[in-house]
Amino acid sequence: MKNKISIFVAFLMVVIGWTQEVESYSIPLDTCVNVLLHKDATRLKEVATCLVTNDDIATYPLISAIVDKRLFVYKGTAVTKFPGDTLYYSVYPKLETISVQQEKLSEVNFPRSIRTKFNVLSKKVNLVHPNKSVREMSFRSFKTTGVLSDVDFLTSLKINEEEEEVLLAADEAIYSIWLHSNNAALQNKVLSELEENMNVHMLDPLLDYVALKENTNVEGKERAKKIIENIESREKTINVIQNLFSGISLGSILLLVALGLSIIYGLGGVINMSHGEFVMIGAYTAFSVQQFFIGFLPESWFDLFFWASLPLSFVVSGCFGLLVEKLVIRHLYSRPLESLLGTWGVSLILIQLARTIFGDVTAVKSPEILSGGINVTQGLMLPYNRLFIIGLTLVMVLLTYFVFFKSKLGLKIRAVTQNRDMSASLGVSVKRIDSLTFFLGSGLAGVAGCAMTLIGNVVPNMGQTYIVDSFLVVVVGGVGKLIGTIISALGLGVLSKVFEFFYEAVYGKVILLLIIFFFLQYKPKGLFPDKGRHSDD
Amino acid sequence: MLKNKIYIIFILVFALLMPIGYFTGLVPINTLTLWGRYFCLAIAALGVDLIWGYTGILSMTQALFFCMGAYGMGMYMTLSNLPEGQFLPSFMVWNQVTELPFFWVPFDNFSYALVLSILVPGVFAGVLGYFIFRKRIKGVYFAIITQAIALAMFLLFSRNETMLGGTNGLTDFKFFLGFDLRDTSVKFGLYILSLLALGLIYWYCHGLVNSKFGKALVAIRDSESRMRFTKYKVTHYSVAIFMIGAMIAAVGGMLYMPQTGIITPGRMDVQASIEMIIWVALGGRGKLKGAVVGALVLNLMYSVFTTVLPSSWLYILGGLFVITVLYLPKGIVGLVDQMKEKLNSMFVKTA
Incomplete structure (x- = not known):
């Protein structure tokens, strides 16, 4: 009971004190700042009220520093440091950067009663914040x-x-x-x-x-409605463009994954269910390179890690692919259904291996240069990382095209794809071609994985989310057909984003599947089937 | 004589020794329920064997059909287990549904539920199979398409709007046909029922594969084109066996439901179907015995290893996939046969 009374008395005193101070007279700003910095307890309230009534822009940085509890004093000047920034700023009389010695800084804290006094200004103080956003x-x-x-x-x-x-x-x-x-x-x-x-x-x-x-019945109403209509139609266009764009970037990732899949299937009749895991290996390679850069190399080099990890992902995934080919798949050429089961087993092992080594979720930091994006117009931004993925895919596809159609290796790969026995009898080393193709295909998946770290986390089963989709790409595009794979990957990517926009993600997927289902009724062998007839047994 | 040994051993162990063990208190009831569940999975595996082992169609939807049966039974059990005065399952109440969705209504009646749980997967398989087989989509393409369908259905079943309990599935049952599911004698009854069902379906499949129809299936597997040339309607055969396999899986799912008491979409994802295929592959494809042996052995291994060495299970399963495909093309049953032959020939030589 006694307690309650004393609290009430204290409350009364506060109220009375506050009403008195409202009529407070003006004090010069410099004096105010000095009082605050020295925490002259007797005048604190008075000064705070004065600052509020004066409402001067020059004091805003100071006030926001007080409210956010980040005010320091350094050699008699008020200094602050904004969250997420390494520099120190002097707050009064002007907001500007200042170099300080950390050990001579001392923090200035104010009781809640003082801080809440500034609430009236809280809306305004951040208008002069150094951060533009x-x-x-x-x-x-x-x-x-x-x-x-x-x-x-x-x-x-x-x-x-x-x-x-x-x-x-x-x-x-x-x-x-x-x-x-x-x-x-x-x-x-x-x-x-x-x-x-x-x-x-x-x-x-x-x-x-x-x-x-x-x-x-003002004429302004109609004008406003017209403007609203314009804005809405523009927003719709922007939405469509945005969806198209993310569709293309999704499609290009699908393309990178499906390209290797399609080539390998065309060549050896192998359904490689562990292909998604080479994506995962590529992503973990990027993660490992990042950790290496953090651990062993100077900090200024950090942004280079991603560029280093791109070729490394290709090589590491390719080598893993080669290993899997030598150990398992070599025995399964031309036995597609068995290869599906065997490689599924491989993928289980690889996923569990990644989980044991790296844990459940890790992330790769995007390099500075790929953050942000191009502001095409108001409300439409094309992020650099997605643009980069599209560009990377373009380069990889062109490279694949040259290897496939302009190099001697490509010629041999195409020969083996067409007729394995005939190529062997003409002196093509079929086994070597198999291994090399597998290396290339897995490497492409690895690059896809490395690129995917730009837009998502690295998790052990990340490959699985893409594998079914990329198989659909192969089926729609026609097996072993470069151009078919490209068209179907981009098409499926764009369509799935468009459907996601109109319906929910799950229903979008189901609708897409139905479309593929009916597409195959008309083109059971994909977009670009082999011409002519041949018997399968 | 040798051929029949395995049946005799099977019947001796599961129909005689296990019940005796249970009645004398040597075998706990939970072991029996566990085996009862394995029997249900073995039933589904028989369906896989018919479709893949005998006809050569690699379907990735078998777990989906299994789950359709289980969901059908689950819907009946959900409705029959509602407390007094409640007309909607609680997950619907949470989703602000006021009226029972139309496809739930017939499942209030046990006999309707029984028929629908088998018919729905059968019809689904029929429509799906007709459209795919009509265009002679087979082999790898068939596998990929059915895989995508399994994925899409998994996603649909996981949604709350489809009114099937979302990712939590259907669970929390106390009674089945008025029997208390916690009662040990009910559990024992379900075990016997599963064993009987397995036996009956095995017998049915045995008749099927030895009939003219069964021979045609094997012929389709070995040379589809020649079957077509000799004017067999390959499409009809394929659709028929696809439907039969689906309905067999559904029966397995229906019996599975009261014994586990929970069904979630997780049981029907792509991995679940592929695992069913590996049961058959490991046991021995193209042999009905193989399907049953594979399903029982792998599920037993799963139970053992996930309790003893949880993190190693995926390594073991993955390794089994690889080993089976590379070294055991005829599975365990085939391996046993091979060894027997070897022994025989040695015996003959020495004699």
Whole structure:
């Protein structure tokens, strides 16, 4: 009971103290900052109130540092460090980088009661954050919460702003506030502005505006509806492009995986169910190279690891493929169904091996140069990593094409594919060709695995998710046909993304399967069957 | 004489020794239930053997048909186990379903459920088989297509909207036809029922493969074109055996359900079907004995190794796949036969 009373008394005192301080007089800003840095307990509250009432942009970095508990003092200046950044910044009187000696830094902490005093300003303080995306976000927050009196302030901030995205966000905020206001002149100004320059982020404020004017008869309503229509149709186009793009990038991964599969099947009549595991081995090679770079090489070299791991993935996966070929598959040429079972066993062993060595989930960090993307227009970004995968696939396919059709090795591979016995009797070393082809096919899968680390985690059974799809690619494309594989991989990739967009992922897959099913009713031998007739026994 | 030995041993052990052991308290009831489950899987393996071993069609949908049977029985059991006053399974209530979906309605009745659990997989297999075999899609293409279908069905069954319990499947049953499933005598009854079913289906398959129909199947496996040239309707034979195999698998699934008490989509993924094939391959394809022996041996091994050395099981299974394919083309049964022949010839020589 006693406790409760004392808490109540304390609460009263706080309330009274607060109401008194509201009428506080103005103190020069420099003094305020000094008081804060020295934590002069007697004047803290007074100073905090003064800062809030003054509401000066120059103090925002300081206030945000206090609120986020990252204020330090260094030789009498207030210093802060933003999360995810290694540099230190002085916060007052100007926000700029400063070099400090870590040991001379001391942290300045404030009690909760002081920090909460600044809550009124919390919306604004991040408008001057050094990180442009934080600035963008805090400008955006004004879209829903801003009031007409904020506009002058926001406009004043625009003058010193250089980043295009932030400027756009600031415009959005101002437009939204104007649209929400009751001033018809301002609203019309916004509408004419938007009619000229479309901005997809203005959809929600416009919808609000239309809803607000639902029962009135202003000419602005129709104009707004027109703009909304334009935005929506544009968003649809962007969505389609985005899906097409990710479809092509999915298709190109499928293509890398299926290419090796198709060549091997065409050559030796072997269904290699462990092909997906060579993808996995490629990915783990990239992971191992990354760990090696972290452990043994200087940090500045780190970004090179991915480029080093690309050829290595090819070689390592290829060697594993060669090993599997020598141990198991060599005995199974021309026995496709048995080879399916045997290689499934191999894949079980390889998956469990990876799980034992590497554990369940690991990830590879993408190199800096592949993060981000090309901003084609507003709302449409093509990520570099996916573009890179498409480019890589293009290069690999071209290389495969040259090996296949322009080299002596390719000639022999095609000869063995067409007629194994006849090639052997003409002096082609069939066994050597088998091994080499297997090496190439598995290596391609390894490169695919290495590329896949850019867009996903590395897990032991990652190959399994692609294996059924890539077999479908082989079936649709026609066995051992390079051009068929390319077309069907890209086609299936794009179609599956498109269906995923219209239906849910699972149903998209089922529909795609039905389409393949009926496609095979018309073309049982795939897109490009061998011409002529031949008996199978 | 030698040929019949294995049957006699089988009957002696499972129909006589095991029950005697159970009644004298030497064999715990859980061992019997375990073997009962193996029998159900062996039934499905018989279906695989008919389709793959005798007709040469590598189908990856056998586990799917097995699960369809199990799901049919599971739906009946779900509905019959609802507590008083509840009309919907709880997972439907959680998904805000207010009315029983139409395909659940007939499963409220046991005899309908019984018929549908066999018919649905049969018809599904018939339609699927007709469209595939009609275009002479076979061998590897058939394997890949059925594999993709198995994957798609697995994904569908795993969804909540398909109203089949999602990834959790159907589970939590107490009664089956009014019998308490925890009761040991009920468990024993199910064991005997599974054994009987295995025996009956084995006998049926035995008759089938020794009939003219069975000979035609083997001929299709060995030379499909020549069968066509001699005016056999290969498509009809293939569809028929595909349907028979599917329905046999469904019977296995239906008996499996009350003994395990749970069915999840995990039982029907691609791996499950491939494993069924390896049972037959290891036991000996093209021999009905082989299918049963393979299913029993591999499932026993699975139970033993996953308890003793859990992390090693995939190595062993993978190794068995490879060894079977490379060194045991005729499976265990074939190996035994080979060794017998060798012994015989030695015996003959010395004599």
